[in-house]
Structure formats: C-alpha cells, structure tokens
Amino acid sequence: MALKESNMADASMSRGQRLLIGVRVSLAVMLAIAAALLATRILESRLVRARWDLSTDALNTLDPLTKNVLGRIEEDITVDVYFTPPEPPFQVVGAEAQDRARRLLRLMGDESGGRLRVEFHDVGERGKPSARAEARRGELGLAAIEAGGLVVLSRERRKEVLRLRGGLADFDAGNPDPRLGPYVPARLVAFRGEETLATAILALATDDTPTVALLVGQAGLDPRRTDDFGAAQLVRELEADGFRVVSIDLEKGQSLPADTRIVVTLSDAQPFSASAAEVITKFVDAGGRWFVSVGAASGAGTAAELVRRYGIEVVPRGIVARPVPSLGGGMMQGTPACADLSIGSDGMAAQNPVTTPLRTAGRRVYVRSARALKRGTPPAGGAVMEVLRSPDGSWLDLEAADRSHDWTRTAGEEEGRFVVAFQAALPALAAVPAERRREGERPETRVFVVGAPEIAANWMVPQNRDFLLLAFNWLAARDHRIALARREAPTRRLDLSDPEALAGIYLLGAWLVPLLCLAAGLVVWWRRRA
Amino acid sequence: MRGFLAIYRRELGGIFMGPLAWTLLVIAYALQGLLFLVYLKTSQGDVDLALRFAFGESWAFWALAALFPPLLTMRMISEESRMGLLEYLLTAPVTDVAVVLGKFCAATTFMALVWSAGLLHALLVMRAGVTPDWGAVWGGWLGAVLVSGLFCATGLCASSFTNTPVVAAFGSIVAHLLIVILPLLGALTESEWIRAAIARVDVVDHHKASFLVGVVDSAYAGFFLVWTALFLFVATRSLEARRWR
Structure with a gap:
C-alpha cells in the first residue's frame, strides 16, 4: 500500500514537471517569435541598415539626387503599378523595362523609409484584373491601361501618371518584318525610370497649388459640361496635377481671386466686354499668366485680339489643313479629316520646356480646326517662342462666303508649315501685386496661345493631357524636372544561333556534371557495400 | 566549438555516405542544367535574366528549395531518436546547441552545393564568350543558400518534434509550400493589415528583392538569419525537452 502511494506521488510529480517544462518551452518559443519580429523591425531601421550593391553596373544604387528627393517626402505617396503584357514587337524589351521599373520602385520604397508605398496590382494577363486593382483604378480615375502598363503616383487628390513606353523607357521597334529588310529585334533605347519617378515624386511632394481662373461667359468650353465639348476633363486633370481651378464670369461682375496665377480662356465664341478685357490685360501685364485656346470669335475684345499685345497674332482667315492618307495608300484632300493635325516631334520646338518631354517620349499632339498664328511684335524685353508647327504639306484652307470649307488646296491658299501654338515670356509691364509675388522668382508675364479651339475639350484631353499639363506647369513656373546622369546596363546576350555555345552548356551543365x-x-x- | 565541428563532420559524412545525397545531386544538376537552357531560350539569350531564373525567379528553384531540405533533415533527429542513437549523442560531451548547429550547417552546406550549379552555368556562359554580372550571380547564390538555410532550420525543427522521419518531412514540406505560396494568398485578400503582415514574412519577396538582383542588404540578410535562428532555437528547446520525456 505504501509502495503504491509512493509510485503515485512519483507519477504526479512527473506530470507536474512535464507541465512545467511544457509551459516553459511554450513561453520561450513565444518570446523567441516576438524577439525575431522585433529584431527584423530593428534591422530595417535606417540607423543600422547597410547595403552593398554587388552588381557590375551599379543599377541597384540610387543617384544622390534621387535620395535627396526621397528624403524630402513629408507625406506618404502611394505608387500604384499596373503592368500589362507589352504589345508586339516590344514583348521582351517591355518585360525587361517592367522588371527594371519594379526593382527601382522597390529600391526607392526602401530608401524612402516607408514614405513611398508601392503596390503592384495584378491586372490579369489573361483573366480579369483583381477586384482591388479595379477598385484602385476607379479611385485614381484611370480610364484605360495601355499595353505595357503604367505607374500612378498619388498623394491625396494629386496624381502623376507615368506610362511604361515613353515615360519610364524608350523602345525602338527595330525591323520585325523581314520583307522590309534584315530582321532587327526591338531594343530598349533608354530606361529613364529613376529620372521620371524622381521628377514625379518631387512634383507631388511640393506643396505648390497655383490657382487657375477659368473664364466663362464667352460661350466657350464650359468647365461644368462632361460631354465631348465641355472642359470638365481638363479641370479634373489640372486638379489632379495640383492646381486649384475656379470658374469666373467677368461679365457678371465676378473678380479674379487675389491668388490667381493663371487665367484661362477656352475657345471664346463672343468678345469680352471692355471692362472684362481690361481685367484680363491688367492681370497679365502685372506678371500674370494666360492660357488661350483661340476660339471662333474675331475682332475687338476677343482673346485673338488681346494676345496681339504680347507679340502673338492670329491669322484672321483660314484653317490649317493637310492631306490625309486614303484607303488606297495615297494622300487625299476634300474631307473634313484634313483639319485634323497630328503633330509629332518634327513639329515640336526643340529645347522647349513644354515640348522636350513630349519629343523624348515620342508623343504626339492632336489639334483640330486650328487657326494659324504669326509672330508679332512683343513688348520690349519679351520673347515669343514657337511651340507647335503643322506637318509638311499643310495649307491654309479659306472659308467660302457661307463659311464652309472645301478642304482642298486651291489657288490663292497659302501652303507651308504653320505655327499653331506660341508661348511668350516678357518682363511684367505693370507692378506685381504683393500676393502674387513669389520668392526667388523674377516677375514675368507668360502667355501660351494655341490656335485650336478644341485643344482642351473633353474629347481631346485624354490625347493631349501631357501637352496641356506641361503648358500649365510652364505658365505656373512649376519646374520639377530632374536631370540624372544616364546609367545604361548592357544586355549581356548569348548568341543563340551559335550551336557551339549552347552545346557546351548542354553537354557540360546538363549531362557531364550530373553523370x-x-x-x-x-x-x-x-x-x-564492399 | 570542437563539439560542433565533430557533429558537423559526422553529419556531412553521413549525408554523402548515403545514396540519397547523390540521387538529389544528380536530379538537381540535371534539372537545373536543362532548365538553364530553357531560360536562355525564353530570354532570347539574356544571360543575366537566365541566371536570375536559376537562382530564384523560377518555380523550379522554389520547388527544389522547398523539397530538398526536408529530405535531408527528416532523419537527422527523428531517425536517431527512433533508433536510440540520440541518447548516446545527448550524453556525449557536446551541448544541444552544438548538436543542432552541426546538423543544420551540414544540411545547408549540401544545399549550397546544390545551388553551385548556377555558378557552374555562369562559368559555362563566360566560356561561351559572355561575361555575366558576377555580382548578381554571387548575390543570387548567397540568397539561395540563405533561403535553404531557413528551410533546413524548419526541417530540423520538424524532425525534432517527431520520431517518424516521414512525418517530419511531410510536415516541413507542407510548411515550405505554405511559405512559398504565402504571397499568392496575400494577393487574394482585401485586408490591408493581412497584406502588410504577409509582406513582413514573405520569404520569396525578401530573396527576389535583394540577393537576386545583386544586393546584399543587412535588413534582408538579417530577416533570413533571424528566422533561421528562431527555428534552430525551437529545435534546440525541443531536443532539450527530450531529455525529460
């Protein structure tokens, strides 16, 4: 009996001991997990973090200027990446550019200390995009994602949209068609991701919100209208780019807000009253900025007449037209499509803050029914610079008595390449009010005139968004452009057509070593066994 | 230290004395050799891209990384325990830490040899006239070794929990597959904090974002080392607990 009791006591003690050990082990494991989480967190902090870029081309090292920009981010910037399969023949080079962009974004995210929040969206190569990708696309107001994809940087309502092709990287199509000569594969001409992203980040991080006063009342484009011939889309894009847009009707006695940086007249169909014209002139003379898309109105009090003061003249008659390709392969006239101009890099001014990014990215500007502009006489010290010029073979199609056009070049109609957009910069003609004076900036009047009345209409904004935003940023003197030294990584390519090169790898790598x-x-x- | 070296030599010798190691090496080298040719063709001869596939951008890499360590580590503790050999080891003048570390390092050394196929391919490419980005190659190899080290540690941990090697292998393979597909599961959820939590422990991403592109980042290296140390710690505690069973 005593022996039995003693055994029971031993067993009970053993169970207790086991329980104690179990509890201690569990506690130790939990503490170890907490310690591991804490340790990884500490290792991520900038104070103890070190990194070594072993790559030959140092592609994983950011430029000091980029690091500086990242260090200046005060509020979180969200980066939404929508990469889709690039279109032929850019599949391989497009994927390479996407890969480099991913690496770069990761690097920038790490360097920013969490201020740059990068999210790679699954847009579905074959299937449907994920629900989250779609939801974010809706929030960002992206209508469509082009082949290759895009990167959207956003902070609150502001956003910067960077396309893969033309934005982050430049591609050359090569010659994919052997009928047109020897086959040349597509190639990555330049990867400008770091420069483009740093510029976009700087633009978002800068708290400069210029006020844009959109003048209504001359039956021009209405900022409230969302149909093709309204200007609601322009307002949205400007606001997304960090502008504050207000609509002002000077004819109803409304006055320009004191902090107005830019006034905008879009396709005026009626002249301004004398008092309204005086308000505009006084504003622009005193270092104000003016964006004009010339409307149908002509004569005294119209925008076309008011811009003469700054050295830009609108040719009173005629619409710039050009022959268009016919289905048969030749060129034809006599169709209203002749009034549609697609202006590529050969029609864009070089070394110009508005057109240089467009030229680099290989983008085009589309204008319809444009009136030709001429260089006038600017005030002393002023300069008028050409921005856009119509393509070769253009002519000035004159109106018939009933104001219709035949869209055919006839005798007496001038032929040539006509300027359809000018910019003028001149010293302020009047004293700049204190509220518009900016530190470190020379008081300067800037005027940007486009001869096309519909350039900022809703239906044209998606095609001309970059051009318009560059023009407004030039007017607002918001230059966030960053120039970084190019670092190109040569693609180390093995000649697959050389059978010996592959045979060596095949025999040695796949057979000899395993054998x-x-x-x-x-x-x-x-x-x-022996 | 002496105890650790003795265990390490004994385990490494044990690995290469058995048929399993050689079978695994033949499979790994043949598979990696054939797949490297496929990578070269699909990347149109881009050797850096092909080597990135070999060191972590492909499913084959993660399949090998998830499957091989459990096969190596499954016997290391559980089999010895089942056969009664562990008692001899635990009564020998070596610490539990030395036992676990010795076994872990032996398994990781074997995996480093498995991934050296990529180094060999880089040499063969150089012999063919194209010099690869050696910095990225060594970075990729180092990352692959660290990933394998983590998986060897989890395998060893599983082996210390049971006396049946097959159960240990199965448990750790399931765990490894979960670790590898974790980012895919994360993409399915809408919850921000779950995605953030998954990102913090995403092994695939930690490898791809640094080592694979030729960057040695102390935070990323620390991630692998810390989690490996955690599993080794658990394995040591579990081994210690065996003394009291």
Missing part, C-alpha cells in the same frame, strides 16, 4: 555525381554516388555505394 559525374552519379558515378561518385556509385563509387560510394560500391565501397560501402
């Missing part, structure tokens, strides 16, 4: 391992294994087995 040697097999032989070694057999020798070991044989010796152990």
Whole structure:
C-alpha cells in the first residue's frame, strides 16, 4: 500500500514537471517569435541598415539626387503599378523595362523609409484584373491601361501618371518584318525610370497649388459640361496635377481671386466686354499668366485680339489643313479629316520646356480646326517662342462666303508649315501685386496661345493631357524636372544561333556534371557495400 | 566549438555516405542544367535574366528549395531518436546547441552545393564568350543558400518534434509550400493589415528583392538569419525537452 502511494506521488510529480517544462518551452518559443519580429523591425531601421550593391553596373544604387528627393517626402505617396503584357514587337524589351521599373520602385520604397508605398496590382494577363486593382483604378480615375502598363503616383487628390513606353523607357521597334529588310529585334533605347519617378515624386511632394481662373461667359468650353465639348476633363486633370481651378464670369461682375496665377480662356465664341478685357490685360501685364485656346470669335475684345499685345497674332482667315492618307495608300484632300493635325516631334520646338518631354517620349499632339498664328511684335524685353508647327504639306484652307470649307488646296491658299501654338515670356509691364509675388522668382508675364479651339475639350484631353499639363506647369513656373546622369546596363546576350555555345552548356551543365555525381554516388555505394 | 565541428563532420559524412545525397545531386544538376537552357531560350539569350531564373525567379528553384531540405533533415533527429542513437549523442560531451548547429550547417552546406550549379552555368556562359554580372550571380547564390538555410532550420525543427522521419518531412514540406505560396494568398485578400503582415514574412519577396538582383542588404540578410535562428532555437528547446520525456 505504501509502495503504491509512493509510485503515485512519483507519477504526479512527473506530470507536474512535464507541465512545467511544457509551459516553459511554450513561453520561450513565444518570446523567441516576438524577439525575431522585433529584431527584423530593428534591422530595417535606417540607423543600422547597410547595403552593398554587388552588381557590375551599379543599377541597384540610387543617384544622390534621387535620395535627396526621397528624403524630402513629408507625406506618404502611394505608387500604384499596373503592368500589362507589352504589345508586339516590344514583348521582351517591355518585360525587361517592367522588371527594371519594379526593382527601382522597390529600391526607392526602401530608401524612402516607408514614405513611398508601392503596390503592384495584378491586372490579369489573361483573366480579369483583381477586384482591388479595379477598385484602385476607379479611385485614381484611370480610364484605360495601355499595353505595357503604367505607374500612378498619388498623394491625396494629386496624381502623376507615368506610362511604361515613353515615360519610364524608350523602345525602338527595330525591323520585325523581314520583307522590309534584315530582321532587327526591338531594343530598349533608354530606361529613364529613376529620372521620371524622381521628377514625379518631387512634383507631388511640393506643396505648390497655383490657382487657375477659368473664364466663362464667352460661350466657350464650359468647365461644368462632361460631354465631348465641355472642359470638365481638363479641370479634373489640372486638379489632379495640383492646381486649384475656379470658374469666373467677368461679365457678371465676378473678380479674379487675389491668388490667381493663371487665367484661362477656352475657345471664346463672343468678345469680352471692355471692362472684362481690361481685367484680363491688367492681370497679365502685372506678371500674370494666360492660357488661350483661340476660339471662333474675331475682332475687338476677343482673346485673338488681346494676345496681339504680347507679340502673338492670329491669322484672321483660314484653317490649317493637310492631306490625309486614303484607303488606297495615297494622300487625299476634300474631307473634313484634313483639319485634323497630328503633330509629332518634327513639329515640336526643340529645347522647349513644354515640348522636350513630349519629343523624348515620342508623343504626339492632336489639334483640330486650328487657326494659324504669326509672330508679332512683343513688348520690349519679351520673347515669343514657337511651340507647335503643322506637318509638311499643310495649307491654309479659306472659308467660302457661307463659311464652309472645301478642304482642298486651291489657288490663292497659302501652303507651308504653320505655327499653331506660341508661348511668350516678357518682363511684367505693370507692378506685381504683393500676393502674387513669389520668392526667388523674377516677375514675368507668360502667355501660351494655341490656335485650336478644341485643344482642351473633353474629347481631346485624354490625347493631349501631357501637352496641356506641361503648358500649365510652364505658365505656373512649376519646374520639377530632374536631370540624372544616364546609367545604361548592357544586355549581356548569348548568341543563340551559335550551336557551339549552347552545346557546351548542354553537354557540360546538363549531362557531364550530373553523370559525374552519379558515378561518385556509385563509387560510394560500391565501397560501402564492399 | 570542437563539439560542433565533430557533429558537423559526422553529419556531412553521413549525408554523402548515403545514396540519397547523390540521387538529389544528380536530379538537381540535371534539372537545373536543362532548365538553364530553357531560360536562355525564353530570354532570347539574356544571360543575366537566365541566371536570375536559376537562382530564384523560377518555380523550379522554389520547388527544389522547398523539397530538398526536408529530405535531408527528416532523419537527422527523428531517425536517431527512433533508433536510440540520440541518447548516446545527448550524453556525449557536446551541448544541444552544438548538436543542432552541426546538423543544420551540414544540411545547408549540401544545399549550397546544390545551388553551385548556377555558378557552374555562369562559368559555362563566360566560356561561351559572355561575361555575366558576377555580382548578381554571387548575390543570387548567397540568397539561395540563405533561403535553404531557413528551410533546413524548419526541417530540423520538424524532425525534432517527431520520431517518424516521414512525418517530419511531410510536415516541413507542407510548411515550405505554405511559405512559398504565402504571397499568392496575400494577393487574394482585401485586408490591408493581412497584406502588410504577409509582406513582413514573405520569404520569396525578401530573396527576389535583394540577393537576386545583386544586393546584399543587412535588413534582408538579417530577416533570413533571424528566422533561421528562431527555428534552430525551437529545435534546440525541443531536443532539450527530450531529455525529460
């Protein structure tokens, strides 16, 4: 009996001991997990973090200027990445650019200390995009994602949209068609991701919100209208780019807000009253900025007449037209499509803050029914610079008595390449009010005139968004452009057409070494067996 | 230290004395050799891209990384325990830490040899006239070794929990597959904090974002080392607990 009791006591003690050990082990494991989480967190902090870029081309090292920009981010910037399969023939080079962009974004995210929040969206190569990708696309107001994809940087309502092709990287199509000569594969001409992203980040991080006063009342484009011939889309894009847009009707006695930086007249169909014209002139003379898309109105009090003061003249008659390709392969006239101009880099001014980014990215500007502009006489010290010029073979199509056009070049109609957009910069003609004076900036009047009345209409904004935003940013003197030294990584490519190169890898890598391992294994087995 | 070296030598010798190691090496080298040719063709001869595939951008890499360590580590503790050999080891003048570290390092050394196929391919490419980005190659190899180290540690941990090697292998393979597909599961959820939590422990991403592109980042290296140390710690505690069973 005593022995039995003693055994029971031993067993009970053993259970207690086991329980104690179990509790201690569990506690130790939990503490270890907490310690591991804490340790990884500490290791991520900038104070103890070190990194070594072993790559030959140092592609994983950011430029000091980029690091500086990232260090200036005060509020979180969200980066939404929508990469889709690039279109032929850019599949391989597009994927390479996407890969480099991913690496760069990761690097920038790490460097920013969490201020740059990068999210790669699954847009579905074959299937449907994920629900989250779609939801974010809706929030960002992206209508469509082009082949190759895009990167959207956003902070509150502001956003910067960077396209893969033309924005982050430049591609050359090569010659994919052997009928047109020897086959040349598409290539990555330049990867400008770091420069483009740093510029966009700087633009978002800068708290400069210029006020844009959109003048209504001359039956021009209405900022409230969302149909093709309204200007609601322009307002949205400007607001997304960090502008504050207000609509002002000077004819109803409304006055320009004191902090107005830019006034905008979009396709005026009626002249301004004398008092309204005086308000505009006084504003622009005193270092104000003016964006004009010339409307149908002509004569005294119209925008076309008011811009003469700044050295830009609107040719009173005629619409710039050009022959268009016909289905048969030739060129044809006589169709209203002749009034549609697609202006590529050959029609864009070089070394110009508005057109240089467009030229680099290989983008085009589309204008319809444009009136030709001429260089006038600017005030002393002023300069008028050409921005856009119509393509070769253009002519000035004159109106018939009933104001219709035949869209055919006839005798007496001038032929040539006509300027359809000008910019003028001149010293302020009047004293700049204190509220518009900006530190470190020379008081300067800037005027940007486009001869096309519909350039900022809703239906044209998606095509001309970059051009318009560059023009407004030039007017607002918001230059966030960053120039970084190019770092190109040569693609180390093995000539696959050389059978010897592949044969060596095949024989040695896939056969010889595995067979040697097999032989070694057999020798070991044989010796152990012996 | 002496105890650790003795265990390490004994385990490494044990690995290469058995048929399993050689079988695994033949499979790994043949598979990696054939797949490297496929990578070269799909990347149109871009050797850096092909080597990135070999060191972590492909499913084959993660399949090998998830499957091989459990096969190596499954016997290391559980089999010895089942056969009664562990008692001898635990009564020998070596610490539990030395036992676990010795076994872990032996398994990781074997995995480093498995991934050296990529180094060999880089040499063969150089012999063919194209010099690869050696910095990225060594970075990729180092990352692959660290990933394998983590998986060897989890395998060893599983082996210390049970006396049946097959159960240990199965448990750790399931765990590894979960670790590898974790980012895919994260993409399915809408919850921000779950995604953030998954991102913090995403092994695939930690490898791809640094080592694979030729960057040695102390935070990313620390991530692998810390989690490996955690599993080794658990394995040591579990081994210690066996003394009291």
